[in-house]
Amino acid sequence: MLLAQIQSAAPIPRDIPLPLPAPEWLLITLLVVSFILHILFVNLMLGSAVLTLIYEIRGRKQPEYDGLAYEIARTITVNKSLAVVLGVAPLLSINVLYTMHFYTANALTGTAWILLIPMIILTFLLLYAHKYSWEKLREHKGLHISMIAAAVLLFLMIPLVFLANVNLMLFPEKWLTVKGFFSALLLPNVFPRYFHFLCASLAITGLFLVWYVGRKQFNLAERLPQFEKNALRKQFYSLAFGVSVAQFTIGPLVLFTLPERGISAKMVVTILSGAVIALPALWYMWKEITSQEANVGQHLYRIAGLFSLVVVAMASGRHLYREEALADHRTQMKIKTEAFERASVEALKERMKTLGKEHPNVGNMTERKALALQKGECETCHHPVEWNEEMQAPPMSFLAAHTDLSPPIKAGASHGETVFVQNCGACHAVDKKLIGPPLTEIAQVYNEPNGIVTWAKAPGKKRPDYPQMPAFAHVPETDLKAVGEYMLQAGKR
């Protein structure tokens, strides 16, 4: 009962009335899978930047770490490019699956959201400048380190904007209370999730580096002569192990700060099974770190496999939460969207009827149910018309091309007056100067409607104190003539 009440205080927008481009399960699969790929490279890019900074600072006292920092920095070029390009698919999918929720969150945090673009560009440029100036700035380490420090600082801010968005989109009942990005940031769950993400980045980067420096192609003896391979791999294992253990306190915090509305048994079980799978991964890491043997890294693929399962479980749990949290709201949106759609089609049909009277042969077409497809031209305004009986809605191209999208005007007006109000009334009134001269003045200049027709088709500029009139060559001549007649008659009165 309480849940229903919370829900009703939330704004209910209508959805975009176009069908989903594929079955929902397929879109969801694509969303979850492509998001995991995207976030993997985001993690590597962020984690590597942080480690580069730490090791380069350490390198000032222990020069071998400067070399290590450089090797890690070199990996960012590939990882950051893949992170960006892999982000396109989940962005596309979240756009179709959660259209209104996502755009609402975007708009409510709009300034920060759009600033992401220059922020990320700046970060990437800093990273390139940092990587390519390593030798040149060897004598200016402070400056060199400040470049990577600035990049890391930006990298640490960027996830907050994304997290504020994907968090806000889940809670429509908060939409009325949010005033800008910072208030969205303060909603529960944003910061616990942020630290969860940072730790994941370091853990994944640690494992990545265990693999990276251990490869045969990576000539450690030549590139980092002061390091011993097993010791270095153990060092990266220790990093991954440490932050993974920390996740066992941050993880529950993320879970407990989630608003309970989206929590379901299915979701909790999925998340917990992820945590359980993480335990053997930790055990294998521990074995690697404490191993006395020469072959550190023998369990790496096993650990990576287990962690992949953990990530799949966590991302699936995330998705289950999202579905559950938004289920009621989406149902209400659907009802509202369908009701609006019916009303829209009704009003349109009604308008088409009136229109049919003004444009008789088109009007008749809409009445003729027997014909599957009618093609022709409107005799009143010479616009091509196609009318398909099987269509639910009348032909929009015809409607949009006609006068009928003008707001309706008073009943009983003559044809000339109707066309006048819809085309000329914006600038001309009977006895008052609006933008152009009043009809009383026009009626003194012209004796018969043809002069007005000629002028309206290609107006010049006669009066220095008036703006030039736009051409009305698109209005059929018969209509212009009717307008001319009306103008003279109304202006002479």
Place this chain on the structure above:
Amino acid sequence: MDLPIFHLDWLNNRFLIGIIAVLHVFINHPLAVGGIAFVSTLEWWGRRTGDARWDKLAYRIMTTFFVITTTIGAMTGVGIWFSAGLVNPIAIGSLIRVFYWGWFTEWIVFVTEVVLILIYYLTWKSWTAQGDAKKRSHIRLGFGLAAASWLTMVLIVAILGFMMDTGTWLRDKSFFSAFLNPAYLPQLSFRTPVAMMMAGGAGLFLVVFFTRGDREFRMKAVRAIALWQLCWSPFAFLGATWYANIIPSTMIANLSVANTTQHFAEWFSIVKQLVLYVTLGGMVLAAWAVIRPQWYPRAMYFVPFIGFLFLLGHFERVREFIRKPFAIGNYLYSNGIRAQDYPLLQKEGMLKHLTYISAREITPENQVRVGKELFMAACSRCHTINGINNISSNLEAMYGKSKTWETDVVANYFVAMHKTRTFMPPFPGNDDERKAIASYLVWLQTNRDEAEPAQSSGVTIPKTEQQPGMAQQR
């Protein structure tokens, strides 16, 4: 209508998309779509002639292209989506529903492109050092990458064309009729050679910096690049002609009744002249550089590239302009409202159907306030209160600065607004709402006001609907 209104009052919302999109095109056309084909050709030429200076030049140009495309180029591409999602979310949201698989395919091509560009650039030096067989593979890789870069354009241009002319999609709502819209192929055959020529322009620009102290080689490089441009220029000219001929018929399908408005005719003739001058001028300059590179003036290393940027920028502006009053031809107006919904909104009013609004009825007390909210809902995609294209300056131009504006006169203007200013959509609300907006605009003549956009002021719904337990039964 259904989303919080993001609004940049000082800059104008369209301007935001404009800056990001134009920057993206300025990078994407010369440095990616045309750029890779250009660099691969240089690398191929270097291997053929056996002169290592070509390879060095190609590598340095590639470094520049690589750094710019993988930072500003890539992120402004994402930025177009971000900004469109803020400024006209219904338009981009609808496009994504129609073109999901088109974009998804494009994504696969993008991933291929990025993977190849990383391999291509990062292995350049090591593969070159490994001997001729490896060098040949590297060159082949370059041409493969060039094809992938071009494919991204093949896909995206379909969507750009669709926004201008939806073709038969309105009837059958099928992906392929949307994809193969009338403006598609002409636009693609214009953009492709222009991208190639621009890549040459960018190359010429960089040659100045990358051939310092070697005048003999510089002359050779200038000549080769000019030859590249010269080869593409007839195609650019033909593509431009085809495209220019298709635009009017596209617009006839779009605009209210077959008309070419003053504005459109002016813009169109300007762009036609511009295309003529730039492509022919580019051709003449290139011919000059091929025949007499030693007499080619230094300033002219920069002029072709800047000329092409100017052409492309103008071209995109016109393309955006002639799309008006629609965001998606005949389907969705630039205010984010579907053409189909007009009869309903005009009959029942926008207030009844807007998700975020402070009241559902207009009273003499709330008229100005609600008028402002309606202005934001119906007009703020193109107009601002105080910034670029601000509404007060529009009204001043029409009704005079010193004269007192009148609510009835302004409200009356909305009736025929789309007939006199054919780039504007018709008014989407009822009579009371017209008057409410007019009263707000007239109030602006004597009062200073600020926009209260969603990104800083949040959103509201009527008080009566905020109570828990009172569902919105409308």
